[in-house]
Amino acid sequence: MNDGEEMSFLGHLEELRWRLVKVSIAIISSAVVIFYFTDPIVKNIYINMSNTSFPTYRFFCFLSNNIVISVVLCASDISIQIQSIEMTKQFSTNMYFALIGGVVISFPFIFFQLWSFIKPGLKKKEVKATRWIVFNASVLFFLGILFGYFLISPLCVQFFGGYKLTAEIQNNFTISSYMSMITTSTFLTGLFFELPIVMYLLAKVGLINSIVLKKYRRHAIVIVLILSALITPPDVISQLLVTFPIYILYELGILIVVSIEKKLLNV
Numbered sequence: 572m573n574d575g576e577e578m579s580f581l582g583h584l585e586e587l588r589w590r591l592v593k594v595s596i597a598i599i600s601s602a603v604v605i606f607y608f609t610d611p612i613v614k615n616i617y618i619n620m621s622n623t624s625f626p627t628y629r630f631f632c633f634l635s636n637n638i639v640i641s642v643v644l645c646a647s648d649i650s651i652q653i654q655s656i657e658m659t660k661q662f663s664t665n666m667y668f669a670l671i672g673g674v675v676i677s678f679p680f681i682f683f684q685l686w687s688f689i690k691p692g693l694k695k696k697e698v699k700a701t702r703w704i705v706f707n708a709s710v711l712f713f714l715g716i717l718f719g720y721f722l723i724s725p726l727c728v729q730f731f732g733g734y735k736l737t738a739e740i741q742n743n744f745t746i747s748s749y750m751s752m753i754t755t756s757t758f759l760t761g762l763f764f765e766l767p768i769v770m771y772l773l774a775k776v777g778l779i780n781s782i783v784l785k786k787y788r789r790h791a792i793v794i795v796l797i798l799s800a801l802i803t804p805p806d807v808i809s810q811l812l813v814t815f816p817i818y819i820l821y822e823l824g825i826l827i828v829v830s831i832e833k834k835l836l837n838v
Contacts, residue, residue, distance in 0.1 A: 590684040597680045602673030609665055612672075617750050618653070620728050627725040652743045664747045668754045675716060675758065679709040701775075708768045711820075715764025719757035723803060723813060727752055730804030756802045763798065763817055770824030774831050781829045784821075791821050 605612060619625055655661045674681070683705045690698055731752075732742060773779045784791075792814075799813035 587688055590688050594677070594681050594684050597677040598670065598673040600673075601676040602669040605672040605676075606665065606669040609669070612668075613750075617668075617753055620725055620753060621653075621732060625725060627721050628729070652741070653746050653749050654743055655746045657745075657747075660745065660747050664750050667747075668750055671754050671758050675761065678712050678761075679705060682708050682712075704768065704771075708765060711764045711768060712761045715761035716757055718764070718816065719760025719802075720753075723756050723760055723809075724753045726809045726812070727756055727802075727804055730809070759802055760813075764820060766817065766820045767824040767827055770821075771827050771831070774828040779828065781825055781832055784825045784828060788821075792818060795821065 623629075655664075686701075686705055690701075728749075732744075735742065770779065770784070795814050795817050796810065799810045799817065803809040803813050
């Protein structure tokens with residue numbers, strides 16, 4: 572530890588318990604606020620994504636008209652009907668996106684609490700080197716959330732909303748499947764953007780090094796492609812749009828690990 576007396580095992584458990592209590596309070600408090608504003612959130616954040624006026628669709632249409640010189644990237648009207656066919660499904664869906672939203676809003680506080688629990692076990696130099704980690708992790712997470720909401724989720728809605736086996740079959744989606752797809756894909760993208768932070772921490776504890784990361788670079792590309800396929804529509808363009816930034820984050824992680832190794836050599 573950095574200073575003070577070493578805590579007992581039970582002392583660590585007690586500290587962890589109180590930090591988890593604080594995290595739970597933060598998440599629940601944020602979720603209650605989101606739950607209270609359910610109506611405007613559902614209309615402006617979820618339902619709005621099914622309209623061609625959504626910023627992402629307008630941006631791609633602008634690119635299509637000014638660069639591609641055609642309307643190939645312009646989104647067509649998504650003729651879907653959203654319904655609820657189970658008695659409790661609207662309430663459970665409301666609870667789900669409120670809790671996930673609570674986690675998103677509380678992420679800086681959550682990461683700060685977990686990091687504060689880990690930090691006493693680090694050396695002073697390590698603490699000094701990681702003084703911006705909460706800020707950096709939060710920035711990456713929210714960038715991932717924005718990327719997921721304004722790129723991944725609209726692509727999913729556009730593709731699956733317009734896909735039909737035959738014209739005789741109408742797309743009448745349940746509210747849970749529609750909102751869960753947007754919530755889950757956005758949240759997972761935020762977590763994927765934490766890759767450099769994860770690589771940094773693993774390098775700090777000696778579990779990975781730059782040689783291994785460079786050696787398995789091709790394997791990493793395959794894994795990233797698989798992950799991209801899981802959260803995007805089954806078309807090449809969508810998968811590449813997700814794969815490219817995540818792979819850049821992987822390469823950024825390698826640079827971070829290399830810098831850590833250089834610092835250790837100079838010690």
